[in-house]
Amino acid sequence: MSATRxxxxxxxxxxxxxxxxxVLGLEVHVELSTRTKMFCGCGTEFGAEPNTQVCPVCLxxxxxxxxxxxxxxxxxxxxxxxxxxxxxxxxxxxxxxYFYPDMPKNFQTSQYDEPIATNGYLDxxxxxxxxxxxxxxxxxxxxxxxxxxxxGGATGRIHGADYSxxxxxxxxxxxxxxVTKPLAGTGERAPEVARAYVSALRDLLRALEVSDVRMExxxxxxxxxxxxxxxxxxxxxxxxVPLGTRTETKNVNSxxxxxxxxxxxxxxxxxxxxxxxxxxxxxxxxxxxxxLTTSGRIKSDAEDYRYFPEPDLVPVAPDAAWVEQLRGTLPxxxxxxxxxxxxxxxxxxxxxxxxxxxxxxxxxxxxxxxxAAPSAARKWWTGELARRANSDGVELTELAITPRxxxxxxxxxxxxxxxxxxxxxxxxxVLAGEGSPEDVVTVRGLEVVSDDSALGAAIDxxxxxxxxxxxxxxxxxxxxxxxxxxxxxxxxxxxxxxGRVRELVLExxx
Ligand code: ADP
Ligand code: MG
Ligand code: ZN
Numbered sequence: 001m002s003a004t005r006x007x008x009x010x011x012x013x014x015x016x017x018x019x020x021x022x023v024l025g026l027e028v029h030v031e032l033s034t035r036t037k038m039f040c041g042c043g044t045e046f047g048a049e050p051n052t053q054v055c056p057v058c059l060x061x062x063x064x065x066x067x068x069x070x071x072x073x074x075x076x077x078x079x080x081x082x083x084x085x086x087x088x089x090x091x092x093x094x095x096x097x098y099f100y101p102d103m104p105k106n107f108q109t110s111q112y113d114e115p116i117a118t119n120g121y122l123d124x125x126x127x128x129x130x131x132x133x134x135x136x137x138x139x140x141x142x143x144x145x146x147x148x149x150x151x152g153g154a155t156g157r158i159h160g161a162d163y164s165x166x167x168x169x170x171x172x173x174x175x176x177x178x179v180t181k182p183l184a185g186t187g188e189r190a191p192e193v194a195r196a197y198v199s200a201l202r203d204l205l206r207a208l209e210v211s212d213v214r215m216e217x218x219x220x221x222x223x224x225x226x227x228x229x230x231x232x233x234x235x236x237x238x239x240x241v242p243l244g245t246r247t248e249t250k251n252v253n254s255x256x257x258x259x260x261x262x263x264x265x266x267x268x269x270x271x272x273x274x275x276x277x278x279x280x281x282x283x284x285x286x287x288x289x290x291x292l293t294t295s296g297r298i299k300s301d302a303e304d305y306r307y308f309p310e311p312d313l314v315p316v317a318p319d320a321a322w323v324e325q326l327r328g329t330l331p332x333x334x335x336x337x338x339x340x341x342x343x344x345x346x347x348x349x350x351x352x353x354x355x356x357x358x359x360x361x362x363x364x365x366x367x368x369x370x371x372a373a374p375s376a377a378r379k380w381w382t383g384e385l386a387r388r389a390n391s392d393g394v395e396l397t398e399l400a401i402t403p404r405x406x407x408x409x410x411x412x413x414x415x416x417x418x419x420x421x422x423x424x425x426x427x428x429x430v431l432a433g434e435g436s437p438e439d440v441v442t443v444r445g446l447e448v449v450s451d452d453s454a455l456g457a458a459i460d461x462x463x464x465x466x467x468x469x470x471x472x473x474x475x476x477x478x479x480x481x482x483x484x485x486x487x488x489x490x491x492x493x494x495x496x497x498x499g500r501v502r503e504l505v506l507e508x509x510x
Pocket of ligand 3: 056058
């Protein structure tokens with residue numbers, strides 16, 4: 001986009017809420033983590049060399065015949081069941097015809113009016129502890145497109161690029177699109193509901209083990225539809241006010257962006273409507289840096305994709321017994337599991353929320369299973385380790401450290417062999433591949449000094465260097481001892497047992 005982009009007028013958020021009632025519609029695309037693609041045997045590994053995971057089927061070569069991936073159907077049914085949907089006993093795929101260079105068949109194989117799952121819901125927890133029930137319209141199976149890379153321009157968009165490259169590795173990766181009904185009644189919490197829903201859905205999909213749900217890699221993508229309608233003077237009459245015109249902000253790829261994009265669209269549409277203008281039904285692009293959306297393409301409801309049933313594929317007909325069998329494989333719902341773990345671990349709501357936000361629940365669970373106290377496990381994963389993962393731009397699970405090693409670290413602290421300051425150096429060593437915490441302590445010589453004679457000499461020197469402080473302690477001001485303890489810890493470069501130092505200082509002076 002050019003630097004001269006004119007940003008739209010926005011209306012103050014509270015003003016928007018005073019005049020309008022927001023309505024949301026969320027479309028989430030999930031890439032399934034099946035070993036092979038939706039209609040062929042090609043691999044699905046992320047980040048492979050361009051165009052190395054392709055074949056005549058996913059390249060759309062003439063005469064190639066697709067076959068439905070049974071594992072993808074199984075995942076789709078399990079997702080539908082976990083979202084409390086009805087599973088369609090018989091449904092056909094359809095061709096959605098349009099041209100796009102990264103879609104070699106010139107149609108996308110999708111489910112149109114016969115989606116595999118319909119009419120469900122997902123309950124999401126909001127920050128104030130209340131629950132909002134998100135009504136699900138449908139979940140359907142489709143395939144991903146390839147990926148275009150526009151080279152040479154400043155923005156990575158086609159506009160201004162010298163040339164474009166196409167990678168078909170992603171073409172044909174199984175996708176499930178989960179679409180909500182229009183969600184009303186959220187009021188000021190609309191942006192929060194949008195974020196909380198995507199977050200809860202991500203947790204659910206992760207628990208189902210059907211996708212790696214990594215928004216930053218595009219395996220979970222959200223399109224956020226937003227509209228405003230006039231606020232009814234009588235709240236009970238709000239439901240009968242017709243819906244306003246929606247915009248669809250595409251590919252919002254982080255939870256925080258979902259929240260920001262919805263909020264921004266509310267203020268932008270609010271300004272237009274207040275000025276007597278109309279909201280244009282269109283797709284919009286989200287700009288992470290500026291926090292704005294800009295106009296994409298005009299989109300009517302009746303876009304002509306010339307859908308027709310896919311003649312090369314048999315209908316999907318999950319039989320009732322199989323569906324019931326799959327129902328038996330559903331995991332404990334994430335919110336229920338969270339409540340159970342919170343109770344077991346004795347965490348406050350805030351502590352639990354931090355843990356969930358850091359995506360550290362499983363890691364803490366595994367660390368506790370290795371013998372660590374829950375509070376210690378939580379402290380390391382959501383504190384020091386979350387900070388490091390964040391600064392390295394990786395997931396917690398990608399750090400070169402295991403729950404067992406954290407449990408070992410916590411045990412060393414518990415035994416008084418190291419303190420928290422030293423433990424951070426031990427983490428450095430483990431993350432640098434120097435072995436287990438025990439190895440690092442030994443090799444780096446990090447064990448704390450609790451040997452009284454070694455400490456005694458340092459304490460004597462501290463007292464000698466700070467006679468005034470020492471006198472205060474002798475006069476009964478025990479709090480003054482802190483300065484002496486600090487001096488000793490400094491001399492020992494943190495490698496002393498602070499509790500023992502304190503005892504020895506007070507023994508000498510009182
Ligand atoms: P599209 O083909 O435009 O993506 P979909 O039916 O797949 O249409 O998705 C549209 C989404 O927008 C759904 O979640 C739907 O519930 C929601 N929606 C429909 N009308 C409105 C509206 N007026 N305001 C907000 N959301 C809406
Ligand atoms: Mg859609
Ligand atoms: Zn293929």
